[in-house]
Amino acid sequence: MRRRLAAGNWKMNGTGAALSEIESLALKHPSPSVDILICPPATLLHRAAVAAESTGIAIGGQDCHGESFGAHTGDVSAEMLTDTGATAVILGHSERRVDHGEQNEDVRAKARTAMDAGLKAIICVGESLEQRDAANTLDIIGGQLSGSIPDQSTGENLIVAYEPIWAIGTGKVPTLEEIGEVHDFIRARLERRFGEGVGRSVRLLYGGSVKPSNATEIFGVSNVDGALVGGASLKAEDFSGIIQALE
Numbered sequence: 377m378r379r380r381l382a383a384g385n386w387k388m389n390g391t392g393a394a395l396s397e398i399e400s401l402a403l404k405h406p407s408p409s410v411d412i413l414i415c416p417p418a419t420l421l422h423r424a425a426v427a428a429e430s431t432g433i434a435i436g437g438q439d440c441h442g443e444s445f446g447a448h449t450g451d452v453s454a455e456m457l458t459d460t461g462a463t464a465v466i467l468g469h470s471e472r473r474v475d476h477g478e479q480n481e482d483v484r485a486k487a488r489t490a491m492d493a494g495l496k497a498i499i500c501v502g503e504s505l506e507q508r509d510a511a512n513t514l515d516i517i518g519g520q521l522s523g524s525i526p527d528q529s530t531g532e533n534l535i536v537a538y539e540p541i542w543a544i545g546t547g548k549v550p551t552l553e554e555i556g557e558v559h560d561f562i563r564a565r566l567e568r569r570f571g572e573g574v575g576r577s578v579r580l581l582y583g584g585s586v587k588p589s590n591a592t593e594i595f596g597v598s599n600v601d602g603a604l605v606g607g608a609s610l611k612a613e614d615f616s617g618i619i620q621a622l623e
């Protein structure tokens with residue numbers, strides 16, 4: 377049985393004042409029946425982990441370097457994330473793939489170091505609108521899955537997030553059929569590569585303009601085990617509505 381997961385990606389938003397959102401969320405969900413993860417900016421990770429201590433909320437990073445340590449000014453290693461109290465990390469988000477030119481092999485290296493450090497890697501995949509319009513969605517996702525996911529993946533250390541690029545922060549959401557088609561495809565690819573046991577145990581998240589108002593129907597789609605949420609994770613009230621839809 378896969379435990380459902382609501383993961384919030386704060387992106388480059390939030391200073392110390394935003395930690396009160398974690399406290400509010402914990403008050404709204406004192407003993408959650410689903411996993412809750414907040415991924416604040418790196419500057420807030422340790423304080424967020426302290427704020428979330430003894431709550432049902434876990435804390436995660438938004439990226440890590442593909443090497444464990446060394447001369448990489450400004451970067452953060454997987455071990456540094458664990459040192460803050462983080463237990464997961466988002467990798468290969470489309471904003472990193474676009475803004476920082478991250479390729480599948482970079483994401484795979486990052487996922488390897490993250491898993492070696494004991495973190496859960498949330499690996500993001502997703503097509504652009506041009507790729508969808510050209511009927512290339514499944515080819516693109518298939519390439520991202522085989523290129524970005526390391527061999528050491530298990531149901532414990534890997535989570536895959538399907539995030540169509542054109543749905544992120546736009547208010548546009550694919551049809552439930554489109555979401556289902558891609559999630560079924562990802563599940564089948566994972567089963568083929570890792571075997572049924574592991575393939576079936578990896579959690580698959582949908583991401584892209586999830587809100588309290590559309591969450592229930594999206595969570596009803598087969599193989600959707602939760603959501604990776606951007607904008608609607610910034611305020612406890614909105615994110616709580618999504619968590620309730622998952623519970």
Ligand code: PEP
Pocket residue numbers: 385539543544545546583584585586604605606607608
């Ligand atoms: C995201 O960036 O991961 C995301 C899904 O953003 P939003 O929910 O704002 O579309």
